[in-house]
Amino acid sequence: MKKAIKVSTPLNTKDIAGLRAGDRVVLSGIIYTARDMAHKRLVKAAGSGELPFDLRGQVIFYAGPAPAKPGSVTGSIGPTTSYRMDAYTPVLLRCGLKGMIGKGQRSEEVRESIRKHKAVYFAAIGGTAALIAGKVKKVEIVAYGDLHTEAVRKLEVKNLPLIVVNDIEGNDLYNEGVMKYRREKQ
Amino acid sequence: MISLSADKITKEVTKLCIGINCNIGSDVIRAIRKALKSETSPIGRDVLGQILKNDSIAARDNTAACQDTGIVIVFVRLGQDLRITGGSLSDAINEGVRQGYKKGYLRKSVVNDPLERTNTGDNTPAVIHTEIVSGKKLELTLMAKGAxxxxxxxxxxxxxxxxxxxxxxxxxxxxxxxxxxxxxxxxxxxxxxxxxxxxxxxxxxxxxxxxxxxxxxxxxxxxxxxxxxxxxxxxxxxxxxxxxxxxxxxxxxxxxxxxxxxxxxxxxxxxxxxxxxxxxxxxxxx
Incomplete structure (x- = not known):
């Protein structure tokens, strides 16, 4: 298997251009968590020009962590299923969002939007939240604290293991993977 | 008639909430190891290896294996000759969930109302299925189910x-x-x-x-x-x-x-x- 590609945030089009569906990546730098309720609010804030942080070049991690034990940076943290954010994603990509981390396939509209805005969708491995927590070096709540686990958190991560799912060429690892390993009688 | 105090139920539910979220069952671990041997996809093998690594970190550190520590589903088999004292069965179970999710640093993932959607803050209420059976014992099976x-x-x-x-x-x-x-x-x-x-x-x-x-x-x-x-x-x-x-x-x-x-x-x-x-x-x- 090919070695993992090192990527750091914020992302620019040049960083993303070389990434292809199926590439393993280790990501370092600042990323932001946001899931269902935070997305609803972010899209509303984008409409009135009052986003709580500048989305340009940023990466959003669809995640709501477990509480941190005393002395730990974070509790267990891992990706939630991405399709629930599909309705909100094109607006955020228009605001300059460059990367998303989640799990599961995106809608046709989101995939097209990723291609158009030269962004990237990564998958993290669902259910490996104890492992991922070890890659998080700093956590700070930056918006919507009233949402508890769903608040927007600014994370500093080091070598977060990811896999490229949707790239700027419109490839989709989920479709390609199934085609390659399918043995169904048609 | 044999009696069982509600406090005892709460204590056991608390222990189970933490235990099941941090320790993935040995049958599951065995099945994943077996899958790792049969998997032909390199990315697939890499994923299975990371899952096994994750599950051993979670057990070692007594920390949640997955951040989605779920909604708690409880299957109750209550013997008809057993009497519960000092509170109701469902209150005792929910108190156990409340304490388990707090003490275990587990995520609170339950909202009060399907459309209102305010987090209840303590992962209650649990979904409880009760069956009355013969005998004088209480069997509780807890499941933490992610969405x-x-x-x-x-x-x-x-x-x-x-x-x-x-x-x-x-x-x-x-x-x-x-x-x-x-x-x-x-x-x-x-x-x-x-x-x-x-x-x-x-x-x-x-x-x-x-x-x-x-x-x-x-x-x-x-x-x-x-x-x-x-x-x-x-x-x-x-x-x-x-x-x-x-x-x-x-x-x-x-x-x-x-x-x-x-x-x-x-x-x-x-x-x-x-x-x-x-x-x-x-x-x-x-």
């Missing part, structure tokens, strides 16, 4: 003429449509028969069986084997990146039904299949 897999579950009221092939098709289609969403490799719980709600309930109970123990009926045992093969031919693979190991097991439970009905329910569990049981009073295991 990623629960959301991919389905129930369909088939026609008796659809028969075994119709049932199999619905199950395989449900898993195919779920794709990467429920965090494969998954466990597939199937309920056939009963009514719309009882088929769903036995599908969920099917997830509680130790992995790859077969249905006692030969016909359904053969269906379980056949379905596992068909599902692993879908090509979804670990985390949906493509591969052979889409499901670790298929468990079927059945019940009698109306002459006009053939209900089928599919309840999917992610690879972090978390459940555990206790029988009270302790030391009175049947």
């Amino acid at each position: 990623g897999s629960e959301n991919m579950s389905a129930v369909r009221m088939l026609s008796p003429s659809d028969g075994e092939n119709g049932v199999k098709k619905f199950i395989v289609d449900t898993v195919r449509n779920a794709g990467a969403n429920p965090c494969p490799p998954i466990v597939v719980g199937v309920g056939i028969g009963g009514t719309a709600e009882s088929a769903s309930l036995i599908a969920k109970k099917a997830l509680l069986r130790p992995l790859n123990t077969r249905n006692k009926n030969r016909r359904y045992a053969a269906m379980e084997r056949e379905l596992l093969k068909q599902i692993n031919n879908l090509g979804i693979g670990p985390q949906g990146f493509g591969g052979r190991m889409t499901a670790l097991a298929v468990h079927i439970e059945t019940m009698s039904c109306h002459i006009a009905s053939l209900p089928v329910a599919v309840n999917i569990n992610c690879h972090a299949a978390r459940h555990g049981s206790v029988i009270l009073p302790l030391g009175r295991i049947k």
Whole structure:
């Protein structure tokens, strides 16, 4: 298997251009968590020009962590299923969002939007939240604290293991993977 | 009449909440190790290796294996000759969930109302299914169920003429449509028969069986084997990146039904299949 590609945030089009569906990546730098309720609010804030942080070049991690034990940076943290954010994603990509981390396939509209805005969708491995927590070096709540686990958190991560799912060429690892390993009688 | 204090129930529920979320069952670990040997996809093997590493970190650090520590589902088997004192059974269970999710640093993932959606802040209320049985003991089985897999579950009221092939098709289609969403490799719980709600309930109970123990009926045992093969031919693979190991097991439970009905329910569990049981009073295991 090919070695993992090192990527750091914020992302620019040049960083993303070389990434292809199926590439393993280790990501370092600042990323932001946001899931269902935070997305609803972010899209509303984008409409009135009052986003709580500048989305340009940023990466959003669809995640709501477990509480941190005393002395730990974070509790267990891992990706939630991405399709629930599909309705909100094109607006955020228009605001300059460059990367998303989640799990599961995106809608046709989101995939097209990723291609158009030269962004990237990564998958993290669902259910490996104890492992991922070890890659998080700093956590700070930056918006919507009233949402508890769903608040927007600014994370500093080091070598977060990811896999490229949707790239700027419109490839989709989920479709390609199934085609390659399918043995169904048609 | 034998009595059991509500406090004792709360204490055991607290312990179980923490225990099941931090320690993935040995049957699941064995099944994932076996899947790692059979998987042909390099990314798939990498994923399975990371899952095993994660599960051992979680057990070592007594920390949640998955951030989605779920909604708690409790299956109660209450002996009719046992009396619970010092509070109600459901209050005792919910208090145990409240304490377990606080002390265990587990995520609170329950909202008060499906449309209002304010977090209750303590992961209560639990979903409680109670069965009154003979005897003088209380058996509690707790399941921590994440939404990623629960959301991919389905129930369909088939026609008796659809028969075994119709049932199999619905199950395989449900898993195919779920794709990467429920965090494969998954466990597939199937309920056939009963009514719309009882088929769903036995599908969920099917997830509680130790992995790859077969249905006692030969016909359904053969269906379980056949379905596992068909599902692993879908090509979804670990985390949906493509591969052979889409499901670790298929468990079927059945019940009698109306002459006009053939209900089928599919309840999917992610690879972090978390459940555990206790029988009270302790030391009175049947």
